[in-house]
Amino acid sequence: MPAGFEDDTALDDTALDDTALIAAFGGHGIDRDSAAHFRGRLERRLLVHRCDDCGHWHHPPRPMCPACWSWNITPTEVSGRGRIHLLMTLHQGPPAAGVDYADGHPVVTVELAEQPALRFTSTVTADFPADRLEIGTPVTLQWVDRDGTPTPVFGLQEDR
């Protein structure tokens, strides 16, 4: 048996198979094109599709680079740093673990440092200071568990 096969088997022992991955993220509309991104979440790595040929990032995950039509796409970990670009506070919405609409649930769209207009939408950490919850505030990625699933959220990026 070739050595590589054993290596693959070892990897498979820790990774969810497709059915389990779909079950874990079914509510997110996961598909073949976004599977790598969601596998990344399980490792607490925020993976964004990046073109190997021209370097362009795009999100949500699609199979081809919209800038150069290359199919050489690699889901690539981003720094998680950025600034709040869009902001709203939900006072009603779908039920979700740990989400209390009575207090208002912030939804932030963060413009990631990697590329202008490359954005990722999530919420903020529970201890995010209310007076810094505004457009322009620098933030950084953190991970929390929602129903036992690693979920990317944003915390305040302390001024340095």
Add this chain to the structure above:
Amino acid sequence: MTNRDPMKDQVAIVGLGSTGFTRDGDESPLAMALRAATEAITDAGLTAADIDGVVATSEPAAKGPEEIAAALGITEATHHTKPSPVAMFSLLDAARAVFSGAADNVLVVTPVVMGPWNSRRAAADPWRAGTRSSILPIPEDATKAAAYAAWASRYIHEYGATKDPFARIAINSRTNAAANPLAAMTEPLSFGMYDAGRMIRDPLNIYDMDLPVDGADAFVLTTAERGRAIAAAQGREPVVIHAATTGIVGKNDEDQLVGLERTGQHVVVDQLRRTSDIWIDDVDLFYPYEGFTIITLAWFENVGFCPPGGAEDFLREHWNDDAQRIEINGRVLVNTHGGSLSEGATRGTGHIREAVHQLRGTAGDRQVADVQSALVTPGGFFFNPQGAILRRG
């Protein structure tokens, strides 16, 4: 980009039907569609045997064109489609079918139905349980239609805007709805009531969002030549589609849209200006979409009534305080039917229906004198911006 517009003034809207809109409906989507459709066909002076095209919509719970055709007893149809919701998708599809000769008399049917995800009353109705839910599975899903509030905060941030122009959009719609027997909400709305409105997606409150309703609109389209004959026989003014388009920018995901300075609304406006002989200095009525009030501010700016960020000053300057409504230069009224915020969330079909009524002189107590043309801009600014100029013809 093309300047070709061989379809200019070549297709007429000859039939209108509407159930009116309500918050406590108890009819099936098919029943509502059929009420509107039979009214529209009759209004056009036609019968089922004359209809050879059926355009339905992919609205949740809506039936397809084959079921509509069967239910209406249409004899045969050579054009039948099911476009996305929002008015111009189906209207343009029907117009192109007529213009191409694919069909002579095309019925457009657009029911809207409150879903269990957007109405507490609907959620308690067992007959709606099977309605396809578009409920957001997670609160932070930006690919669903939730980001208008986020872009509203971006707009406020960029332009230092207050909520005042948002309030004026909502109040204008409510004021106008009071004269519309089809409208779901007709009680007057004041600035104080707006300010106290229950916050839904801060910074947008309940008055900033269109009203889930039950109801249906239907239209019949035919050639301009036949349309003029029908109108003459009925003693009405004929109404034609002078220019119409949809438009998107490539990057239109709700959170990936590059910025408000270039959206599908700009694409729509550019295309209308290429193909229309009429523009905002000439139009008599303006029907901007207001599924969310931020959309309406963008339409005011993007069609050119005011510069980017200028909607607040513009709406204040063109506000009739006695009438509690927008009157552009005292002449151009805005959403005379009450729009999506007060007539109901009809995906823009109400805007088109009302424009046609005004143009042919059948708007009843709301009739504006001597209307020659109307600019109608359904849709938001992500993936469904649309526009049309309708005129007497």
